[in-house]
Amino acid sequence: MGKVNTVLGPIPTEDLGITAMHEHIGFGLPGCDLDTQWWKKPEEAFEVTLQKLRRFREHGGKTFVDCTGIGNGRDIEYFQVLSRRTGVNIVAVTGFVAADSALPYFRKQSVEYLTDLFVREVTVGIDGTDAKAGAIKVGVSRGGKLNELDKRIYRAAARASLITGAPIITHLCVDAQTSIDIFNEEGLPLNRVLFGHADDGGYLDENRDKLIAELGGWVGFDTIGYDSEVEGAPYWSRPRQDRVEHFLRFIEKGYLDRAVISADANCCALGWPGLKGHSVNYLFEEFLPDLMKAGVGEEVFEQLLVHTPAKILTMQEPVKPKSLSLKQLQV
Amino acid sequence: MQDNVQEKGSSVVRTVLGPVPAQDLGVVLIHETLLSVFPGAEYAPEINMDKSEIFELLKRQLTEFRRLGGKTIVDASGMFHGRDVELYRTLSRTTGVHIIASTGLGPEPMLSGYFTTPQKNPPSPWSAEQFSGLFTKEVIEGIVIPRVERSSSAGLVTSIATRSGITKVETGLFRGSAQTALATGVPVSIQYGADATGDLEILLGEGVAENRIIIGGLDRIDAVRRKEAFAVAKRGAYVAIDHVGWSSSEGFVNDGERAKLVAELFADGLGERVLISSNAIGVAKGHETKELGYDYLLTKFVPMIQDAGVTREQIRLLLEENPARVLTIDASADQKVTGWNFDWDKLYQPVIY
Numbered sequence A: 001m002g003k004v005n006t007v008l009g010p011i012p013t014e015d016l017g018i019t020a021m022h023e024h025i026g027f028g029l030p031g032c033d034l035d036t037q038w039w040k041k042p043e044e045a046f047e048v049t050l051q052k053l054r055r056f057r058e059h060g061g062k063t064f065v066d067c068t069g070i071g072n073g074r075d076i077e078y079f080q081v082l083s084r085r086t087g088v089n090i091v092a093v094t095g096f097v098a099a100d101s102a103l104p105y106f107r108k109q110s111v112e113y114l115t116d117l118f119v120r121e122v123t124v125g126i127d128g129t130d131a132k133a134g135a136i137k138v139g140v141s142r143g144g145k146l147n148e149l150d151k152r153i154y155r156a157a158a159r160a161s162l163i164t165g166a167p168i169i170t171h172l173c174v175d176a177q178t179s180i181d182i183f184n185e186e187g188l189p190l191n192r193v194l195f196g197h198a199d200d201g202g203y204l205d206e207n208r209d210k211l212i213a214e215l216g217g218w219v220g221f222d223t224i225g226y227d228s229e230v231e232g233a234p235y236w237s238r239p240r241q242d243r244v245e246h247f248l249r250f251i252e253k254g255y256l257d258r259a260v261i262s263a264d265a266n267c268c269a270l271g272w273p274g275l276k277g278h279s280v281n282y283l284f285e286e287f288l289p290d291l292m293k294a295g296v297g298e299e300v301f302e303q304l305l306v307h308t309p310a311k312i313l314t315m316q317e318p319v320k321p322k323s324l325s326l327k328q329l330q331v
Numbered sequence B: 001m002q003d004n005v006q007e008k009g010s011s012v013v014r015t016v017l018g019p020v021p022a023q024d025l026g027v028v029l030i031h032e033t034l035l036s037v038f039p040g041a042e043y044a045p046e047i048n049m050d051k052s053e054i055f056e057l058l059k060r061q062l063t064e065f066r067r068l069g070g071k072t073i074v075d076a077s078g079m080f081h082g083r084d085v086e087l088y089r090t091l092s093r094t095t096g097v098h099i100i101a102s103t104g105l106g107p108e109p110m111l112s113g114y115f116t117t118p119q120k121n122p123p124s125p126w127s128a129e130q131f132s133g134l135f136t137k138e139v140i141e142g143i144v145i146p147r148v149e150r151s152s153s154a155g156l157v158t159s160i161a162t163r164s165g166i167t168k169v170e171t172g173l174f175r176g177s178a179q180t181a182l183a184t185g186v187p188v189s190i191q192y193g194a195d196a197t198g199d200l201e202i203l204l205g206e207g208v209a210e211n212r213i214i215i216g217g218l219d220r221i222d223a224v225r226r227k228e229a230f231a232v233a234k235r236g237a238y239v240a241i242d243h244v245g246w247s248s249s250e251g252f253v254n255d256g257e258r259a260k261l262v263a264e265l266f267a268d269g270l271g272e273r274v275l276i277s278s279n280a281i282g283v284a285k286g287h288e289t290k291e292l293g294y295d296y297l298l299t300k301f302v303p304m305i306q307d308a309g310v311t312r313e314q315i316r317l318l319l320e321e322n323p324a325r326v327l328t329i330d331a332s333a334d335q336k337v338t339g340w341n342f343d344w345d346k347l348y349q350p351v352i353y
Helices: A042-058 A075-088 A111-125 A148-164 A176-186 A206-214 A240-260 A281-295 A299-314 B049-065 B085-095 B128-140 B170-185 B196-204 B221-225 B228-237 B255-267 B295-305 B312-327 B343-347
Strands: A001-004 A009-012 A019-021 A061-068 A089-097 A134-140 A168-171 A194-195 A219-220 A259-261 B010-014 B016-020 B027-037 B070-075 B098-103 B158-160 B188-190 B215-216 B238-241 B275-276 B282-284
Touching: A001 A089, A001 B098, A001 B158, A009 B170, A042 A075, A042 B016, A061 A259, A061 A299, A075 A089, A089 A111, A111 A148, A111 B098, A134 A148, A148 A168, A148 A176, A148 B221, A176 A194, A176 A206, A206 A219, A219 A240, A240 A259, A240 A281, A240 A299, A259 A299, A281 A299, A281 B016, A281 B049, B010 B098, B016 B282, B027 B215, B027 B312, B049 B070, B049 B085, B049 B282, B070 B312, B085 B098, B098 B128, B128 B170, B158 B170, B170 B188, B170 B196, B196 B215, B196 B275, B215 B312, B228 B238, B228 B255, B238 B255, B255 B275, B255 B295
Parallel strands: A019 A061, A061 A089, A089 A134, A134 A168, A168 A194, A194 A219, A219 A259, B027 B070, B027 B282, B070 B098, B098 B158, B158 B188, B188 B215, B215 B238, B238 B275
Antiparallel strands: A001 A009, B010 B016
């Protein structure tokens, strides 16, 4: 029996359907709430978010993985309402987008504390609710190298992944070897890790993509739609066609079954302008047509949007990590 | 409802329930904290944020402070360390204690990603001007209740430097805080890093007047050894001996030496620039705190400074006149409050003990 945690409770894997693996209802760096320049009327934010999720539904989308970490705008009760009103399954994550977006209280914590926190959010619930996380978010801080706290979070995530069976989703896969070493040391198979943002315009490395795929990891082409042709495109954008070709080269090498596509779009951004017009629906309205023009068939889309996400998100049998402490056994 | 409340030229202090005439402040503790939440602790499952419990604890302490003759307390912890202005408004109405809330950020390790690694390339930390923009709005337009509304105005701007020495980002914070003080007329109150007079010069460099500046932490052992309090007071800024009840294990001189320091400042004719407070925390979440209440200063330390030769009149200066003078909004500053009407608060009668 396959199971995936959503904000409205566990669902069978078979019910995931078309799934966007790396999205945001709304992301903002912690502290942005203090700056009124980003405040929006809640009714307007709700409306635009509903519109985007409803259109996602109309495209056949069924499951939306919100990769917003602790303190970055993750809002479980809001996600629950959105899911009920749109019929879209929403999977929330535990963890942090990267160390530099972790709040001071969490920066000082040990690997053991962080492991317990992630395990608790996957097995007990998030923010006092009984909604459980369906994946664990980790990431690389600004600068392109895992810093000490990034490493602590990756290690804790690896242990929590083993204990709970939930997958890991990364923000960026630059400095991949460092993260792979941590996962290996902790005994976590790389098929439990989606190495995200391989298509980020600032950190392209096709040898790295190949390395991750060869080792059984998942390679995320999951900033799709951040095209540098668009006005106001953020620094991680790149030319639209370059991304398409990058992706085509990857699947031509035989790695279709290691590839993930997603848009990393905000339904309604919290602490930054977002990219005007961008949404998860770019996948259906722009990217898949681009692939079709290049001769990619529909069975590929099914693999990318249904079968691969199901493999990643399905909770695995818990495994005792190499470094399990007594405290964690009691969770 | 009045849209604009102009108070130019009037001698008032900004409390969480609106402007209060400076002469009504009474006995003031100028550097304390009501609710202190280590940033992020509110998201941790092991932290209990039961508001009724927090309120009850703070209410008891403020009521005791009021019973002992205290009238005003300054929550100096800034905008990102648990400040809960709605809770403070209710507390003020319930206890009759005037509460002055602060804007400001720091030290650098307490900042969040929005300020230190913004979503742009390169991710340069915020500048003094950006910080100043954020803080000034909390005085002019009101304190933010995140993503909901603005409430009453901040009555001062605060910051803290790292003890081993002020960092580059903290220099930006200090400069931004000074710019806000200059633009709005509220005082700027800082805890110095390693060099009190050096940090004072950073603030003065923005053009803010000496008598709008409070330098705190001057009862630290290193500051007392270097006689920093005398240098700061001679320069014309306010000296905050604001760790009453703290001692050497925490890096401060003990109360005996502290009392002596206060007496010496008076002996040198610098008494008009001296403030005393205890840096007590009413309720702490997510961090350890010292066992110290708002009652300690009045019940234990005041008798000690009397024994050290400080007169009753000088004590009045320390606890009433000096704080009222520095907290009074500078009448020459161009400031106004927009979008908030305090009048309905008059419907509430404070409970008097």
